[in-house]
Amino acid sequence: MPLLSTVGYYEPWYVQILKALVVFGVGFSLVPLALLYERKLLGRFQNRPGPNRVGPFGTLQPAADILKLLGKEQFRPTNAIGWLFILSPLVAMVCALATFMLIPFSGAPQDILGTPVGLYGLDSDIGLLIVFAFASVGSYGVLLGGWSSASKYSFLGAMRAAAQLISYEIAQGLALLGVIISAGTLSLTEIVDEQSALWFVIPQLVGAITFFIATLAEINRTPFDLLEADSELVAGFMTEYGGGRFALYYVAEYVHLIVAGGLFTTLFLGGWHLPFVDQPGWLDPFVVLAKTIVVVTFIVWIRATLPKLRYDQLMTFGWKVLLPIATVNALVTAVVVVAW
Amino acid sequence: MAELLFFIVGPLAVIAAVGTVALRNPFFAVLSLVVHLLALAMLFMLLQAQFVAVVQVLVYVGAVMVLYLFVTAYVGGDADPRGGSGPSLRWLSYAIGASLVVLLAITFIGSGLQAIDTRGAPYDPELGSPGQIGELLLSRYLVVFEGSALLLLVATVGAVVLARRRRGVLPGEDRTISALDLFAPTGTGSMREGVGAINPVPGAIRARITPQTGAASPPSAEFDDGDDDGTEDRR
Incomplete structure (x- = not known):
């Protein structure tokens, strides 16, 4: 009897436990890579070398960063609400990693040491909804963290977070309706399989752009990084955090970055499908990773290019521009699909 | 496994619901409600209603409760509730609560006890899938669906x-x-x-x-x- 959901393929229980550990491990080990990649890339964009002191070509910089953070004092403001202050970064990080579990790296189960294993944490018939559910629970990490810090900067950052995440979540979900209607399913592997002939980025170009912009806001990237807004709010909701707890928020941020890339790849860039080539199954994860890197590069590029929005511009843009576009896109897609 | 989860999640839902009413600080009352809704979502999952469970988290925990937290974080915060209800309103609320308990007791005793000796409702994997719920909403419950959509538009x-x-x-x-x-x-x-x-x-x-x-x-x-x-x- 399935406990969680109807799933496409079942492994034995020990494979599922192993898979949970592997997803956790892969998600965690992608973080330093993404961190280094972003800092190097930002350096290049700004005509400087980027980190190049620790290890060869600065490759050990993320390790140094994380070790430094872990070695720091676990600071807590006097008026902070202790258990919430400790819990919030955990919520943020766990929810970020949980969304990573849904991203499929290969459709058909791959043969690993004689056991067929699907290269995803979970392939559910409501996979996309689970991604959104975890993302919305993850916003509690930001909100409660800022509120429980008992600091005005943190509080303002947290309140901005609540408003911004709600506003852009709606646009993000509506932008995806086009994909869901075209694919006729909420399962992420089936959505990818629907794209074997044509990636959704072409028929769903408007949806793709809207989704991409809303995702930038959801993961607090420039030009929507008003939760942190270092020029106004010191560091926004994480002003009072230091040491390991700050590291958790930091990790969550980079997991969000990777998940955003992976999700965009899955939904719009055809996942493991390559045009005109039918590659062997063991190459699938690398194709997905390569496409994810392209999307992440694009996100970093935007960070290096655009300035921050003003707060009222951010809300106006979300509600008056993105939301109508996403709605019209969903409507047009529905009409086209029914009329065809 | 399902039984174990039920005995973790069920009491959690009850405790969180009591906390929502009993906690004096509005912010923590809302947080308690969040925990209650999460526990409910898990109970839905134990009932094989995955779609309802996820939508519960998505809509209530992810959107509605964030707004509640937003408001209570701004204007709430102190332990004293602002204003209070008059004595007549208080007795009315007690009466409504008591009649709700009686109503639920009648429902549960009337229907639930009959099912004890049976094997319960059969499990159908298609039941509660997004496709089936969508089909029901647009055929059997069309009028209700459109009516609530209109209500939301008016709001x-x-x-x-x-x-x-x-x-x-x-x-x-x-x-x-x-x-x-x-x-x-x-x-x-x-x-x-x-x-x-x-x-x-x-x-x-x-x-x-x-x-x-x-x-x-x-x-x-x-x-x-x-x-x-x-x-x-x-x-």
């Missing part, structure tokens, strides 16, 4: 009308806000203009926000130095 329009009044209300002013205010000429002051962002009310270019007068008040004599060179005497 949205109402929220827009309330939020987009064209002029900030002055302190002590008693003014009905009508939909016609939406069509007033620009520059007569939206909410943002009303707090002095852009030229507020005509003739009130020097409107100031002071603790005494509130937002968007007309220029008071205190700030006027008599000449029209745009400089004011600062007190």
Whole structure:
């Protein structure tokens, strides 16, 4: 009897436990890579070398960063609400990693040491909804963290977070309706399989752009990084955090970055499908990773290019521009699909 | 496994529900409600209603409760509830609560006990899938579905009308806000203009926000130095 959901393929229980550990491990080990990649890339964009002191070509910089953070004092403001202050970064990080579990790296189960294993944490018939559910629970990490810090900067950052995440979540979900209607399913592997002939980025170009912009806001990237807004709010909701707890928020941020890339790849860039080539199954994860890197590069590029929005511009843009576009896109897609 | 989860999640839901009522700090009461809704979502999952469970988290925990937290974080926070209910209202609430308990008891004893000796409802994997729920909404429950959609639309329009009044209300002013205010000429002051962002009310270019007068008040004599060179005497 399935406990969680109807799933496409079942492994034995020990494979599922192993898979949970592997997803956790892969998600965690992608973080330093993404961190280094972003800092190097930002350096290049700004005509400087980027980190190049620790290890060869600065490759050990993320390790140094994380070790430094872990070695720091676990600071807590006097008026902070202790258990919430400790819990919030955990919520943020766990929810970020949980969304990573849904991203499929290969459709058909791959043969690993004689056991067929699907290269995803979970392939559910409501996979996309689970991604959104975890993302919305993850916003509690930001909100409660800022509120429980008992600091005005943190509080303002947290309140901005609540408003911004709600506003852009709606646009993000509506932008995806086009994909869901075209694919006729909420399962992420089936959505990818629907794209074997044509990636959704072409028929769903408007949806793709809207989704991409809303995702930038959801993961607090420039030009929507008003939760942190270092020029106004010191560091926004994480002003009072230091040491390991700050590291958790930091990790969550980079997991969000990777998940955003992976999700965009899955939904719009055809996942493991390559045009005109039918590659062997063991190459699938690398194709997905390569496409994810392209999307992440694009996100970093935007960070290096655009300035921050003003707060009222951010809300106006979300509600008056993105939301109508996403709605019209969903409507047009529905009409086209029914009329065809 | 399912039984174990039930005995973790079930009591958690009850405790969190009690906490929602009993906690004096509104922020923690809302947090307790969040925990309660999460526990409910897990119970839905144990009942094989995955779609309902995820939508519960998505809509209630992810959107509605965030708004509640937003409001209580701003205006709540202190342990004393603002105002209180009158004695008649209190007795009315007790009566409603008691009758609800009786009603639920009748329902559960009437239907639930009959099922004890049976094997229960059969499990159908298709039941509660997104496709099936969508089909039901657009065929059997179409009227209800459209009706609630209309209700939501009315609520949205109402929220827009309330939020987009064209002029900030002055302190002590008693003014009905009508939909016609939406069509007033620009520059007569939206909410943002009303707090002095852009030229507020005509003739009130020097409107100031002071603790005494509130937002968007007309220029008071205190700030006027008599000449029209745009400089004011600062007190």
